[in-house]
């Protein structure tokens with residue numbers, strides 16, 4: 001829970017649920033193993049049934065990306081049942097339940113602001129705008145847990161090529177869909193909605209910044225930000241805004257939901273940094289979902305080769 005509104009409820013409160021979740025996964029895995037032994041099939045095939053299902057998904061035969069990690073992927077079940085999506089409830093298991101009926105068709109993303117050609121893109125147009133790639137990225141939540149996800153999409157810079165940002169464009173602002181009728185839990189989110197986020201223009205145009213339309217070979221599940229979201233793998237997860245309807249090229253630093261909620265705890269940059277602690281907990285380590293022992297958190301979440309140059313000369317303790 002990220003909110004300061006409940007100061008006695010910190011990340012530590014997340015842990016018991018996480019352990020419970022992992023135990024459930026463990027028992028399920030045992031079930032799989034048992035079935036495999038009976039069927040005489042290799043354990044490896046059954047350990048990740050979703051991988052086999054990938055060929056049958058909406059997006060088979062995706063181009064691979066040199067940006068992909070070779071680390072073990074989190075399971076589809078982990079990534080779709082342990083979510084932060086406050087519009088659908090503040091608990092990790094709520095988005096999977098409450099987002100089931102979320103209507104994502106028709107969907108339009110409006111690209112506007114300091115650009116030569118403002119444009120509205122339908123979802124069909126977005127899907128054909130550039131070749132879709134699979135990008136297997138690490139994702140590190142500010143709360144101290146992490147996952148590895150095979151996202152699908154293309155660099156956000158592909159959109160910029162089409163709308164041509166002008167000289168006044170220095171930042172990019174993003175806005176999520178918000179409708180209390182479909183997201184009644186949003187009333188209790190404790191944050192101002194619609195959810196908004198932003199990046200400096202050079203960050204947004206870095207090839208790692210992904211316009212994401214799917215995961216695990218298929219469309220995005222509603223709870224993970226269907227039908228289209230942003231993924232910025234070197235920043236804390238809350239920067240990776242879900243279910244976007246607007247992209248605005250702007251001249252000044254745009255407001256960001258967690259930053260305006262609590263500027264001392266959540267900065268505009270929010271680059272993953274093990275050396276800059278959150279005021280209420282250390283950021284030196286993280287727990288990969290499904291694992292017991294914590295692992296060290298890496299500077300820029302391990303993407304320093306791609307992004308460190310964006311921050312040359314900046315004091316990362318000041319610009320957190």
Ligand SMILES: Nc1nc2c(c(=O)[nH]1)N[C@H]1C(S)=C(S)[C@@H](COP(=O)(O)O)O[C@H]1N2
Nearest residue numbers: 083084085086141176195224237238240242
């Ligand atoms: N619109 C919106 N986007 C959001 C959030 C949210 O509550 N609302 N939560 C953020 C946080 S804190 C994280 S860690 C990631 C989680 O993405 P995932 O559930 O697909 O793993 O989404 C981010 N994007």
Ligand SMILES: [Mo]
Nearest residue numbers: 141142237238
């Ligand atoms: Mo997060």
